[in-house]
Amino acid sequence: MEQDELYLSLSERLGKLSKFPKMRDDGKSISKLLEENGISRRDFMKWAAAMTAMLSLPASFSPLMAKAAELTDRLPVIWLHMAECTGCSESLLRSDAPTIDSLIFDYISLEYHETLMAAAGWQAEQTLEESIKKYKGRYILMVEGGIPSDDSSFYLTVGPHGQTGESHAKEASDNALAIFAIGTCSSFGGVQAAAPNPTNAQPLHKVTNKPVINVPGCPPSEKNIVGNVLHYILFGTLPALDAYNRPKWAYGKRIHDQCERRGHFDAGEFVQEFGDEGAKKGYCLYKVGCKGPYTFNNCSRERFNQHTSWPVQVGHGCIGCSEPDFWDKMGPFESPLADRLYHSVFSGLGADATADKIGATILTVTAVGIAAHAAISVIKKPKE
Amino acid sequence: MSKRVVVDPITRIEGHLRVEVVVDDNNVVQEAYSSSTLWRGIETIVKGRDPRDAGFFTQRICGVCTYSHYRAGIEAVEDALKINPPLNAKLVRTLMNAALYLHDHPVHFYHLHGLDWVDVVSALKADPHKAAQEAFKYSSNPMACGADDLVETLKRVGDFVKKGDLGPFANAYWGHKTFRFTPEQNLIALSHYLKALQMQRLAAQMMAIFGGKQPHPQSLTVGGVTCIMDLQDPARLGEFLTKFKEMADFVNRAYYPDLVMAAHAYASEPSVTGGLGTANLMTSKEFLLNSNEYLFDSGIILKGDISKVFEIDESKITEEATHSWYADDEPLHPYDGKTNPKYTGFKDAQTINGKGELENTKVLKESEKYSWIKSPRYNGEPMQVGPLSNIVINYAKGNKRVVKVVDQFLKDANLPLKAVFSTLGRTAARMLEAKIIADNCLETFNSLIQNLKVDDSTYTTYQIDNTKEYKGRFMGNAPRGILSHWTRIKNGVVENWQAVVPSTWNASPKDAKGARGPYEESLVGLKIADLSQPLEIIRVVHSFDPCIACAVHVMDTKGNELSDYKVDIGCFC
Numbered sequence: 001m002e003q004d005e006l007y008l009s010l011s012e013r014l015g016k017l018s019k020f021p022k023m024r025d026d027g028k029s030i031s032k033l034l035e036e037n038g039i040s041r042r043d044f045m046k047w048a049a050a051m052t053a054m055l056s057l058p059a060s061f062s063p064l065m066a067k068a069a070e071l072t073d074r075l076p077v078i079w080l081h082m083a084e085c086t087g088c089s090e091s092l093l094r095s096d097a098p099t100i101d102s103l104i105f106d107y108i109s110l111e112y113h114e115t116l117m118a119a120a121g122w123q124a125e126q127t128l129e130e131s132i133k134k135y136k137g138r139y140i141l142m143v144e145g146g147i148p149s150d151d152s153s154f155y156l157t158v159g160p161h162g163q164t165g166e167s168h169a170k171e172a173s174d175n176a177l178a179i180f181a182i183g184t185c186s187s188f189g190g191v192q193a194a195a196p197n198p199t200n201a202q203p204l205h206k207v208t209n210k211p212v213i214n215v216p217g218c219p220p221s222e223k224n225i226v227g228n229v230l231h232y233i234l235f236g237t238l239p240a241l242d243a244y245n246r247p248k249w250a251y252g253k254r255i256h257d258q259c260e261r262r263g264h265f266d267a268g269e270f271v272q273e274f275g276d277e278g279a280k281k282g283y284c285l286y287k288v289g290c291k292g293p294y295t296f297n298n299c300s301r302e303r304f305n306q307h308t309s310w311p312v313q314v315g316h317g318c319i320g321c322s323e324p325d326f327w328d329k330m331g332p333f334e335s336p337l338a339d340r341l342y343h344s345v346f347s348g349l350g351a352d353a354t355a356d357k358i359g360a361t362i363l364t365v366t367a368v369g370i371a372a373h374a375a376i377s378v379i380k381k382p383k384e
Numbered sequence: 385m386s387k388r389v390v391v392d393p394i395t396r397i398e399g400h401l402r403v404e405v406v407v408d409d410n411n412v413v414q415e416a417y418s419s420s421t422l423w424r425g426i427e428t429i430v431k432g433r434d435p436r437d438a439g440f441f442t443q444r445i446c447g448v449c450t451y452s453h454y455r456a457g458i459e460a461v462e463d464a465l466k467i468n469p470p471l472n473a474k475l476v477r478t479l480m481n482a483a484l485y486l487h488d489h490p491v492h493f494y495h496l497h498g499l500d501w502v503d504v505v506s507a508l509k510a511d512p513h514k515a516a517q518e519a520f521k522y523s524s525n526p527m528a529c530g531a532d533d534l535v536e537t538l539k540r541v542g543d544f545v546k547k548g549d550l551g552p553f554a555n556a557y558w559g560h561k562t563f564r565f566t567p568e569q570n571l572i573a574l575s576h577y578l579k580a581l582q583m584q585r586l587a588a589q590m591m592a593i594f595g596g597k598q599p600h601p602q603s604l605t606v607g608g609v610t611c612i613m614d615l616q617d618p619a620r621l622g623e624f625l626t627k628f629k630e631m632a633d634f635v636n637r638a639y640y641p642d643l644v645m646a647a648h649a650y651a652s653e654p655s656v657t658g659g660l661g662t663a664n665l666m667t668s669k670e671f672l673l674n675s676n677e678y679l680f681d682s683g684i685i686l687k688g689d690i691s692k693v694f695e696i697d698e699s700k701i702t703e704e705a706t707h708s709w710y711a712d713d714e715p716l717h718p719y720d721g722k723t724n725p726k727y728t729g730f731k732d733a734q735t736i737n738g739k740g741e742l743e744n745t746k747v748l749k750e751s752e753k754y755s756w757i758k759s760p761r762y763n764g765e766p767m768q769v770g771p772l773s774n775i776v777i778n779y780a781k782g783n784k785r786v787v788k789v790v791d792q793f794l795k796d797a798n799l800p801l802k803a804v805f806s807t808l809g810r811t812a813a814r815m816l817e818a819k820i821i822a823d824n825c826l827e828t829f830n831s832l833i834q835n836l837k838v839d840d841s842t843y844t845t846y847q848i849d850n851t852k853e854y855k856g857r858f859m860g861n862a863p864r865g866i867l868s869h870w871t872r873i874k875n876g877v878v879e880n881w882q883a884v885v886p887s888t889w890n891a892s893p894k895d896a897k898g899a900r901g902p903y904e905e906s907l908v909g910l911k912i913a914d915l916s917q918p919l920e921i922i923r924v925v926h927s928f929d930p931c932i933a934c935a936v937h938v939m940d941t942k943g944n945e946l947s948d949y950k951v952d953i954g955c956f957c
Contacts (some may be wrong), residue, residue, distance in 0.1 A: 023441030051595075083424050084933070085444050085445060085446050085447035086933065087444075087446075087450060087600055089445070090447050090599045091447075091583070093585075094496075094585055098926060100786075108554045109549055113552055115398070116495065117396070117553075118504075118555075119393060119395065119555040120395040120396070121390065121391035121393070122391075122916070123738055123917075124555075125738075127554055127555045146424075150953060154916050155424075155727070156421065156423075157400075157420045157421045157422075158393055158400060158421065159393065160735065160745045161746055162729075165422075167637040189422075191426060191444040192426060194441075195429065196428065197429075197727075198428045199423060199425050199428070201424070218444065218626070219447060247611050249699055272608050274607065274608060275607075275608055275610075275612060279613075279842075279843075280612055280613065282613055288498050290792055291453045303597075304587050304598070305589045308589045308592060308593060308597075309592045309597065309614075311603070313596060313614075314595060314602065314604065314610055314614060314741070315610035316603050316605065327429075331433065332433075332434040332437050333437050334436050334605065340509050380551075
């Protein structure tokens with residue numbers, strides 16, 4: 001029943017969207033453009049089905065997904081760079097199979113993106129101003145990087161008038177239809193905000209009063225960037241979010257629970273040191289620092305680079321990069337968290353405490369339990 | 385009367401870069417200023433952390449050379465702790481580095497630098513059948529240049545342009561008089577622009593096979609690598625091999641021929657045939673081919689004299705901040721050093737805007753401090769680093785693998801050796817470096833296979849003694865040139881850290897003696913056709929492949945040798 005209601009509300013949403021005035025001058029829909037570019041309706045529907053599955057929606061939603069994609073040509077995108085390393089932009093470039101993802105990015109009219117745009121200097125500045133004016137209230141804003149703020153905003157200036165990055169981010173946020181903080185820096189401040197945060201780098205949601213959807217990860221996979229845009233188009237409202245404004249469809253599951261090495265954890269089989277016999281056998285990486293038990297993301301399901309691999313597959317633990325303040329809370333990255341001797345928020349457990357809606361105390365107990373399990377299992381079940 | 389032009393932001397780079405030039409009445413650049421407008425302070429952040437974690441922090445210096453600072457962070461600590469990782473680990477690290485270069489160089493040429501050379505709008509006037517013929521002038525087996533591909537490219541881009549909203553291609557310099565490709569040549573390059581978008585995904589997968597993901601791989605650890613299961617899986621090895629060959633194919637059948645084409649078309653364009661800038665060149669050895677042989681050798685060339693190649697004396701590397709936004713004029717004892725940024729801001733001045741008119745703007749205080757980048761110097765002199773330096777030094781040293789490819793290219797391009805000393809040469813050298821890697825690094829792969837037959841170790845055990853003090857450094861090459869990281873470890877944590885980064889050398893502001901950094905030097909003498917459309921400036925600067933997040937750091941080693949590095953200012957690019 002719940003599904004029916006959801007389906008109905010999505011249909012209504014799409015109906016409304018389709019009645020909006022066209023942004024494209026030629027009035028062509030994306031499906032029409034795709035057809036002209038050799039992408040058949042059949043391929044398109046196949047892709048829609050794949051995206052539907054990825055967003056954990058029932059199969060019957062595929063046609064809506066396709067409809068949503070057809071409507072995306074109405075959405076200009078402005079992407080701003082703040083204090084960042086461009087890793088998130090690189091991740092966006094990896095957008096892939098089905099290659100239609102890339103096409104969609106072409107077709108949602110990337111108005112401003114400093115890494116990719118041909119214009120520079122005055123011409124770039126003008127493009128940004130005109131895009132904000134022309135698409136006021138209708139564009140999607142994506143921001144990469146932490147933002148040096150307040151008295152420290154001078155640590156980033158952009159343009160011939162020497163405006164601060166902070167003022168750019170504020171202005172673009174004020175006029176946006178929806179705002180995505182792409183990556184851990186924009187979502188939570190990131191590496192430059194790690195102690196002692198010398199530039200007072202802040203996450204986007206501290207800089208604007210408007211709602212911000214956080215898409216963390218260092219960097220987030222291209223799937224999570226693209227999937228979130230579609231999610232927004234479908235629902236017309238913010239997607240269901242966790243305590244840290246992360247979309248639940250992508251960040252709702254604990255890495256540990258979906259991990260390919262989970263069986264070894266349960267069996268008490270651990271890599272004791274990189275390169276040992278356990279490492280060759282694919283044992284659990286908890287004892288060499290894996291933060292999968294404290295991290296919420298879909299890495300274990302989606303992997304990276306067209307499902308090529310992910311850190312746990314190449315034998316290194318998760319470092320918890322999509323959790324708030326992970327640089328300060330998850331280290332040392334190659335030792336178990338429970339071994340750490342100092343205190344931090346939620347006992348260093350990050351989102352674990354709230355995303356599960358369990359009290360911090362219980363979770364701390366859980367963490368101790370995990371560590372105890374790891375320790376006892378060695379005694380209980382001696383390995384060969 | 386002299387006029388000033390501000391280009392900010394320089395787009396299609398990594399990071400935040402501003403360039404200002406002063407031109408005379410003939411629009412010839414008399415003086416230039418290069419400035420990074422962002423500081424992140426990562427160097428202060430890494431202090432006091434677990435040395436095993438340092439590589440993860442330094443990696444976040446840059447998501448483009450996403451592997452370089454990770455490896456440097458790990459290997460600097462290994463050097464300090466005197467850890468010698470197993471050969472398997474060294475070879476895998478080399479293969480990952482090859483994957484990085486084979487991703488980074490093509491992406492730079494096609495997606496960052498390409499639109500300085502290729503006029504997208506002109507391509508629309510091309511005859512795709514003629515263009516398909518044209519492609520055979522530059523390659524005996526061109527890729528993605530058949531009439532079918534080109535008709536498709538023309539249609540796809542044509543439809544896009546017709547819509548009137550050009551997205552990322554809007555408001556650019558189409559029709560600029562310094563574009564020299566014919567419509568057909570533009571179409572060939574445009575087809576490769578699209579092809580390279582596919583290929584870069586493949587190159588990133590190569591890295592991810594051993595690295596888990598790209599950007600920001602995660603399989604290096606102090607002591608070795610963690611991807612032991614992938615090394616013991618012939619299917620995974622086969623994937624790497626296959627993707628490497630596909631990427632090599634792209635380099636040989638698209639990237640190389642496109643540079644031959646560019647060399648022919650642009651040989652008479654003065655804005656790219658000059659601009660060598662700083663003629664002091666420096667490079668490091670890189671790419672381990674087997675247990676002891678490297679693909680590229682290290683060295684230094686001074687004042688463009690290729691008859692003599694000097695060895696690097698690391699003690700001659702210094703940094704200063706006369707024109708950088710740091711309050712470190714007074715020499716401090718290394719262990720007393722503080723990260724003390726001192727921002728002095730811009731001044732008001734009228735400059736030429738995008739309409740060619742004077743407009744009130746903010747400009748750099750050129751006689752004071754004007755960049756977040758410091759000025760590294762070797763024996764007091766600015767040095768140019770990057771593929772041009774690497775190729776020229778190895779050519780001068782008679783490195784056979786390099787000489788062969790360079791000579792062939794010069795023949796194909798119909799250019800003399802000295803033509804390499806230019807903006808065009810810098811761009812071509814980057815391609816040559818990629819080709820030499822593509823041609824040779826399967827030797828590394830084969831060495832790995834041979835070694836795996838007799839040795840399955842991937843990790844060396846070590847202990848960090850909290851009562852001891854350690855120091856060590858990494859020196860190698862990143863896609864933009866020579867890179868070094870220096871660390872001191874005390875009480876079991878990072879006591880200090882410094883990175884001396886390629887783009888710091890190249891993008892540096894002037895030093896106390898007034899000597900320009902390489903970007904600045906390469907712009908002086910450049911004639912700009914239209915001050916409101918300074919494509920020439922953008923093209924010259926792009927030829928260095930700026931990576932500005934990498935370049936910015938705060939370490940003050942003014943007057944101090946690098947062996948005296950202090951930490952809280954460590955530069956992490």
